[in-house]
Amino acid sequence: MAEFALSQPEACYAAYTFGLKHRYTYFLRTLRDIHDLLEPLEHAKSNLLIPVITDYRCSPLERDVLALPVRLGGLGITNPCREGIRDGAPRNITRALDLAGEKGSSVWLTVLPLREMGYNLDKGEFRDAIKLRYDWPIYDNPSTCVCGDRFTVHNEMICKRGGFITQRHSELKDLEAELLDMVCNDVKIEPVLQDITGEELRTGSNTAPDARLDIHANHGNHKEQHSLMSGSVTLMLTLIGT
Numbered sequence: 001m002a003e004f005a006l007s008q009p010e011a012c013y014a015a016y017t018f019g020l021k022h023r024y025t026y027f028l029r030t031l032r033d034i035h036d037l038l039e040p041l042e043h044a045k046s047n048l049l050i051p052v053i054t055d056y057r058c059s060p061l062e063r064d065v066l067a068l069p070v071r072l073g074g075l076g077i078t079n080p081c082r083e084g085i086r087d088g089a090p091r092n093i094t095r096a097l098d099l100a101g102e103k104g105s106s107v108w109l110t111v112l113p114l115r116e117m118g119y120n121l122d123k124g125e126f127r128d129a130i131k132l133r134y135d136w137p138i139y140d141n142p143s144t145c146v147c148g149d150r151f152t153v154h155n156e157m158i159c160k161r162g163g164f165i166t167q168r169h170s171e172l173k174d175l176e177a178e179l180l181d182m183v184c185n186d187v188k189i190e191p192v193l194q195d196i197t198g199e200e201l202r203t204g205s206n207t208a209p210d211a212r213l214d215i216h217a218n219h220g221n222h223k224e225q226h227s228l229m230s231g232s233v234t235l236m237l238t239l240i241g242t
């Protein structure tokens, strides 16, 4: 399985959590006092399988974290020899667990990576997503950002020149427009607003000549029922350790 995980970490993770894991759970529930006998299995998981899936070598504490259920911030890779614990974990781990335990933030780990549905991630995407989830270092990054600051995950997520802000925003905007298109007419993405010719607007309004809003939609039976929408994305994960 670890050999297979070299090129397909997400599929391997799914095969383990949807399949193999339940066999061990069955053993543990039906056979008494077999924890000691499962030690070689835990050894293989900690030292072989997890490092290949995540491209990261965990500390014993981080191994306990991964053993937690996905909804509590872990990866559901149970440790048959002991229960996952989080007492005494450093602040960055407890923060990562709190965020990963938020409603909806772990669903990507609980679906089958079906290509037809667009649920699959390539090996780099999957490993980076796991590292972002636990605030683990991501290798092969440049040392400096285009803005001149040191290149860190936190800086990249908030840097206005790094591109991620635009990328995150555009993905949500396009998804929202796609959904609105099913129920509204005349959905347009980033339409140019009409120029200001003496109108009094509230302070903070964008009065630039080429001002655009994110989405325009026409709803209801009346042609005049227009909605103009603007979106923003708030970043939570990269506040770890700052």
Ligand SMILES: [Zn+2]
Residues within 6 Å of the ligand: 145, 146, 147, 148, 149, 155, 156, 159, 160, 161, 162
């Ligand atoms: Zn930057």
